[in-house]
Amino acid sequence: MRIIAGTMRGRKLKTVQGLSTRPTSDKVKGAIFNVLRDKVVDARVLDLFAGTGNLALEALSRGAREAVLVEESTAAWKVIRENIEITGVKDRTKLILQEALRYLASSREVFDLIFIDPPYRQGLTARVLAMLTIPCRLSSNGVIVAETDKNEDLADEFYPFEIRKVDRYGDTKVWYYQRVDL
Numbered sequence: 018m019r020i021i022a023g024t025m026r027g028r029k030l031k032t033v034q035g036l037s038t039r040p041t042s043d044k045v046k047g048a049i050f051n052v053l054r055d056k057v058v059d060a061r062v063l064d065l066f067a068g069t070g071n072l073a074l075e076a077l078s079r080g081a082r083e084a085v086l087v088e089e090s091t092a093a094w095k096v097i098r099e100n101i102e103i104t105g106v107k108d109r110t111k112l113i114l115q116e117a118l119r120y121l122a123s124s125r126e127v128f129d130l131i132f133i134d135p136p137y138r139q140g141l142t143a144r145v146l147a148m149l150t151i152p153c154r155l156s157s158n159g160v161i162v163a164e165t166d167k168n169e170d171l172a173d174e175f176y177p178f179e180i181r182k183v184d185r186y187g188d189t190k191v192w193y194y195q196r197v198d199l
Contacts, residue, residue: 023078060129065117070097089116137166161194
């Protein structure tokens with residue numbers, strides 16, 4: 018696994034041993050960032066269920082301003098900390114060892130780009146999307162990128178978010194929600 022573009026392009030990232038963490042593949046990650054394009058530049062990023070930090074670190078490499086990474090596994094948290102050191106972005110990251118739903122229950126921060134990549138088939142993505150709505154944690158032009166199993170379905174709308182695009186890559190579905198302001 019590596020950073021595929023931007024200022025840190027080619028840097029190899031460490032992974033978590035075992036099967037408890039499922040890092041986003043380079044193919045899927047490349048597709049996600051091709052869709053996001055300039056939405057990444059100067060963005061405040063939230064990476065929930067951060068795993069290895071792969072998505073947040075890619076965003077920082079591509080011009081995001083700062084990132085908050087939330088992970089509940091101590092082993093994964095340690096790997097993220099190492100990956101932050103490898104990429105030299107410690108001053109632009111905040112790494113939190115906490116369960117994602119608990120973090121959302123206590124935080125009121127607003128972000129421009131939110132990555133949600135929880136364990137598949139546990140209903141966590143829909144729960145997180147609902148928690149992000151009140152109070153709204155997404156900036157007015159922000160985007161939420163959620164990864165699920167190919168067989169999982171999500172609602173078209175979690176007001177004030179609505180689906181803009183859904184892509185499928187092998188066993189993974191990628192959902193893009195955008196904030197809709199009336």
